[in-house]
Amino acid sequence: MRTVLLGAAGTGTAFAIASRLKAIWGNGIRLIASDVNSASMVSTSLLADAYHQVPYANSPLFEGCIVDLLRDESVNHYIPILNEEIVLAGELADNNVYSHIDFWSSMHYAKCVDKKYASQWLNSIGISTPKDVRIADIECEERRVFVKPRDGFGSRKAQVMTLGQVKALPFEEQEALVIQELCDGPEVTVDSFWDAQKGRGYIYCRERLEVKAGVCTKARLFYCGELAKVAERIATEMSQHGTICFQVMKFSGAWVVTDLNLRPGAGTAMTCAAGFDVLAAAFACRTGGDYSRYVKPLVEGEEYIITRQYVEFVTRHSVII
Template sequence: MNICITSIGSATAINLIKLLKAQTKHEVSIIGLDCNTFGYTSGSLLVDKFVRSPLALEESYINFIEDLIVKEKIDLLIPIHDFEIFRLSQHKLDIQMIIPNQTTIDLFRDKFISAVSMQEIGITVPPMIIRGESIGSDIEKVIVRERIGVGSTGIRILNVDEYFKVSEDMDEDKEFAQGFITGDEYTVDVFSDKEGLPKLIIPRIRLEVKAGVATKIRIVHHTELIKMTEKILTKYPIPGFCNVQFIVNEKGIYFIELNPRYGGMSISSSLASVNIMELFIDHFVNCEPLSDYNEYMKLVKWNSVVTRYYEEKIFYE
């Protein structure tokens, strides 16, 4: 079975490579794609075959993927980067590729639209700030976010006076503002079947962050977060992987964003439960039925702490 993973320079892709190599049920050959040349990213040294690819924003990207599927006899394509998923969702490829439909991707790609959509189904989000309207006295700072962005890219945290000074120059087609809230940061990892019915919902709290990347987390059985995630995915079913980010404080639980892909630290949920790639191949490639949600949730080792370390690879030119 030939499985192709994109953006193998990312921690997300390397984690999936680890899980694929750790599972013993399926014989897998991993083809890795990246815009770097061979040896200039660790992921290229971890796969069975490396192919240099154009960037997803390049015109040639889709044709490159289509040709690769035929040439390498790819059975499953796993796109990693948000923009790759967006580009691929716009084209019907003759390949097994588990991503949401384009409407769902467009909704969660735009963080403003997704926040409004969450409010409509009764999910709390940080207070939305509309330009020209007054700001509640309980809001001390404002966070300005790019509507379409990855991670913390383009984020500005301003006091209220600073916000009023820049708000008139904000491009509302590209940015939006919310009240800035603090609290515990949670990510909920989800694995769902072909119909988007969740089979694992595993919350984790960030215990340590370095340079914006979680390096230590705890797996937490947070009932309200699980219920809230179920509510979101009932309205917007997502097959395969996704992760939902929340902030929890003494006032409540606030939805931040949903990423319709495997997360950068989602491997922690697999380590604390079951090798998710084994289930993924069973169900999405071999069409085997999955067990009941409650059966998989019994396997989760709640209260586990997962820490991250770095490992180096060397390439001789």
């Protein structure tokens, strides 16, 4: 039996991964969920065989807690979700002490958590990204730009601002931002599955048709040969082994990569719902199994519309006397 440690269990991404692993492998895996919240506040705890409340990922106590869990729970696979988890997992993967553990990360993944580094790396391998804006080069303070934290995730604190508003920020805050030209729609997320050993993969594009509170609730799933080439280029250059996702938009009529995520996304579950289970395929691929039953090609002109509804879970019931 394989033991899987899943990070940030309270996120939609973690719940999607846990759902697919348990749906397919059931009792064949032992799922350990970890999160900063208590079990009763995390739906994924209902799917887990064990649950651990851990410190915040940016806490100095976090690394020691994870290392203890890896040892005490005899973990075979660690699936990080948050940026800090991806960085830690990449560092541990580079340490021979933990060579017996499959970390869903690498040192390259860890470096690409920095969005400015990721953009420069993408450019270096011939992939276009939105143009960076240098505040000192622009005099028009009313000019609108897209701003996001260098270490951000899940669209948090990503917003459109004027240059005047950016200039008003303290210098240290400006340095922690990526400032780019505005792009045009559509906004598309590419779910990219790649088998680094066999040099083949599958890509599925999700156009966001409706978003509520930052979560995609309606999407169009389709295939784009141009984006497939972008996904293959990224996958081969970073030795991708499993599933990641990245966002694209249009700039001057051409696709540009606006964000690179070194993990699946919460919306990846929508791709799985259409019959393209890149989450199960990732686990099968990393464990040497047959993933062909979970993924298949999506061809030009073929599309799916997927909608989402909320599902309710009761995680605890108590009576106070």
